[in-house]
Amino acid sequence: MATVELRFSALPEHVRTARLVAAAVARRAGVDEAVLDEVRLAVGEACSRAVGLHQIGGIAAPVKVMLIEEEKQFSIEVGDEARHAPHGADAPGDPDDVEAEEDEMGLAVISGLVDDVEVTAGEHGGLIKMTWPTTPPPAAVLA
Template structure:
């Protein structure tokens, strides 16, 4: 099983790069072509959510991303922000981004798991792969 790991500073400009790498790894892993747009969008939303969580709390630690191509194509996005209530009285643009990203992920990814960590969250997404005959 091949694993590609990335870390990036919590800046929106880096999300595009992560999406590009993620789709390239997905294509190499054998994700069906008709699912690559879903993969691209889901990686973008998960990373945008992580960036917004970091920025909202003023965290400069890197966001971690791992892509692996075992029996399924697996993407993990780990942020280091403490958990907050979904909605607060003083919702701002970053909190709205977090909430919308979470909702979009639920609609995009059938195999989605969001796990709270001691400090942060892990968004785990998986897609089926078709192995090429050799």
């Protein structure tokens, strides 16, 4: 199992770099070329979400991205350190409702791009784990 860890300041300009690194590592891991655009888009959405949560919460800690290459799958984990309120905890009309709607929209986009996605969130941060199948490299032809 190979793992690449990426940490970046919660600034929107770093999201593009995270997308490029994720696509390059996914390609090397054996993710089908046809889904690499989806990998880029999903990582971009997850990282943008984490950046936004850090900026709103005034969190100085970096956004964490783990790129995990396993035998038959490739996973990307995007973690934030924002405090997540339980679903539905805000009062109706609360200004945080707009942010919650944007958050839900971002998660819906990710779910539409990735078949295998897990979202966990709690008082000490959140994690989006996205997984894609990989194909082994073709066997070398012996001459």
